[in-house]
Amino acid sequence: MIAHVLLKHIEETPRMPIKTCISMVHSKYGKIISKRKGFLGRRRAFEMIFGTWESSFRALPGYIAALKHANPGTVVQWRLLEGRIFDFVFWAFKPSIDGFAHCRNVISIDGTHVYDRYDIKLLIAVGMDANGSIFPLAFAIAANETWGMFLTHLKTHVIKGRQGICVLSDRHKGILHNMCTLEGWQPPHAYHRYSLKHLKANFQTKFGNGTVNKLMWGVAMQHQQRKWATKMELLREVSEEAYVWLMKLEVEKWTLYANGGRR
Known part of the structure; x- marks a missing residue:
């Protein structure tokens, strides 16, 4: 009623x-x-x-099939437990796969929890086009921690043979572990950068959302080493603790001036 x-x-x-x-x-x-x-x-x-949740899961195969039908060439990879229990599905649209060839050598990956009856996760990878706009690449719905499967399919179906890709993430343990162990990926220290979004959030949690936080963002966004050094000295004058915290991180992994042109 x-x-x-x-x-x-x-x-x-x-x-x-x-x-x-x-x-x-x-x-x-x-x-x-x-x-x-x-x-x-x-x-x-x-x-x-x-x-309901159950009806949504039952409808998922039909929905994915409709995506493939409406977007020929779309890649879909499933994993079912015992042949019938949903565990993981990955998909990448054909236009995204083709368009990545014209994007910068940068991929951002992230995941979010869907909180309710089932603790499932939505994983996503995006690139950046020549105009500086976000370019969706691949998606996955996962019932378990499956960064390994996501990165494997991303490498196989989207990145393919392209070399020198810079990966941005929150440095989740699952991501770091799989990038060290999976074939085709290099250890994170080689070219894996901190996501500025996550870096800013962690910095803000530690030092607050005030002058120091604004200075940190200004430092990270500098394109020239001279200006970066000037901003860092200003930050040091305001907060020695914040300066030390930032300098413990590898500079090339969180500043634009030192990222090898992948900004």
Whole structure:
């Protein structure tokens, strides 16, 4: 009953606040429901519109098949446990594979958790075109920690024989380990850089979002060594601790001036 009250509103606003759900039921029936009933009613309405987790997994093979049909040449790689339990799927669109040949020698990889009934992850790799714009390359949905499979398929189907690729990431242990052990990848110290996004986040956590944080970003974005050195001295005057923290990192892995032209 609660779900039917919320149905049309959930379709427009899937993340509707529980307080709003309770208010709508009160307006309809003059009764105040608990937060738990509001939560369960919202979830039921969501499932009535968008389906359940189980129905989504059942629909995934058909969805991927439709992607391949609409995009000829798209690469898809599955892994099923015991032949029927979903574990991993990788896909890269044909235009992305072809377009990477015209992108810079830089790939950014990252992953995010999908929190709910199942702890699955969405993995993604993007490049950068000549105009400095993000260029999507490959995607994966993984039920387990499978950076090894993702990097293997990325190398096989997207990078192929191209050499000297610079990889940006948050230096997750799974990424570092697989880049050291998988065939076709070099140890991270060779050309693996810190993602400035993650570096900035870690720096901000340690030193706060103030003047020091702005100075760090200005240092990292310098294209000339002379200007970089000047900015670093200014940072040192403001915070010796922040200066020491940054200098412990390999300069060529977090500054634009020293990255070998891969900026």
